[in-house]
Amino acid sequence: MKNDEGLDFALSRTTGRMVDITMVERGLACDCICPSCGATLQARKGRKNRHHFSHYVAGSAAATCEGGRESALHAAARYIIAAWRQIELPALIVRDGGLQDSLPGRTFDVVHTELPDEQSRSTFRGAGAVRPDVVLYNGQGEQVWCEVRVTHAVDDLKQVRLQGYGVSTLEFDLSGMYRLGGWTLVSLELALKADDAIRRWVFHVDQARLAQQLRERRLAAEEQRRDQLDLQNARQPHDPVDSPPHGEDEEREGLNLQDCGELIPHPAMGLIPKDPSKRLAFIERSYPAPRCYRLARAIAFLRHHPHGDSTCLVTFGSMGSGSRTSEYDALLSEFACSAGLSCSYFGIPESRQVRGIRCHELLDAFLTGLQAETGSANRNSSLSIET
Secondary structure (H helix, E strand, C coil), X not given: CCCCCCECEEEECCCCCEEEHHHCCCXXXXXXXXXXXXXXXXXXXXXXXXXXXXXXXXXXXXXXXXXXXHHHHHHHHHHHHHCCCEEEECCEEEEXXXXXXXXXXXXXXXXXXXXXXXXXXXXXXXXXXXXXXXXXXXXXXXXXXXXXXXCCCCCHHHHHHHHHHCCCEEEEECCCCCCCCCCCHHHHHHHHHXXXXXXXXXXXXXXXXXXXXHXXXXXXXXXXXXXXXXXXXXXXXXXXXCCCCXXXXXXXCCCCHHHHCCEEEECCCEXXXXXXXXXXXXXXXXXXXXXXXXXXXXXXXXXXXXXXXXXXXXXXXXXCCCCCHHHHHHHHHHHHHHCCCEEEECCCCCEEEEECCCHHHHHHHHHHHHHHHHHHHHHHHHHHHHC
């Protein structure tokens, strides 16, 4: 039997409830009808094919009606949800660029349910009205509407209308499973309750509020970044010893947020450029006036964070052959650990972000000591050559 033939669920004439193939007798003794077209069904429970319901018309088996399997699965899911006395609502997650905010999931205790298609409340009738598949109520009068998707998702027009009602609406997406066949009421209920992949909010009463908060945070971060750049652009040139190589100042002179391309969030600096080259130029603007330390076959730069001395950026660069940047990077990690400082990679080679009390003072002493050791080693080397 093909997977798109036969029904997994049927409507019992005796009880008026949804049943699956495991709950009924074989053949016409099942006493069931099709939830879609109302035709008589027989229970096919042989040894070769998957057990299923099939249409029985004019004394013989007939083809499944158009949309029969989808309608049967849809109806079964609605009846299952309507019988729940409790539902675990998923978290609401809202994103804006690289920012994200959320409301945690929660337990919703159900005291009353409605199936609007089978009831005549005026709320769900009339032109432009939305009839959810299931309506759940808790003891405080709060509603959650449920939509079961089998073949048709909630379209844009319906979503706009849902927003007009102002009721949080949860969609259960069964579109990826209905062609599989072999479902029972037990297995379907397990999927509806436990499979987070099929549940999503198509509307939530707090979604607009979270989206507005994220937008304000993003705009504030961008404005802060522009202010920092304007401040850096207004500063006088650095001392030539501490300035970057000739030509880089001119290249960075017009740097602003719009020139940085795509931005990504950073826990310490807010929004920074995603592109590594633009990020490096941007960071040199944000960590102004570096102090330089000349080491053996390397050079170190120590930069203040613009917001205070508790965060610094240390960068090692190569000088001459046989670079020792990796060695100095390891020494920095050991020192930071012993001094109680937090040391982490910054996303640029040979660059470390260091945090802690008296961070700049301690790092300056450490790098000055390395520089002094280098000078002493050079003097001893010169004396040995003269001797």
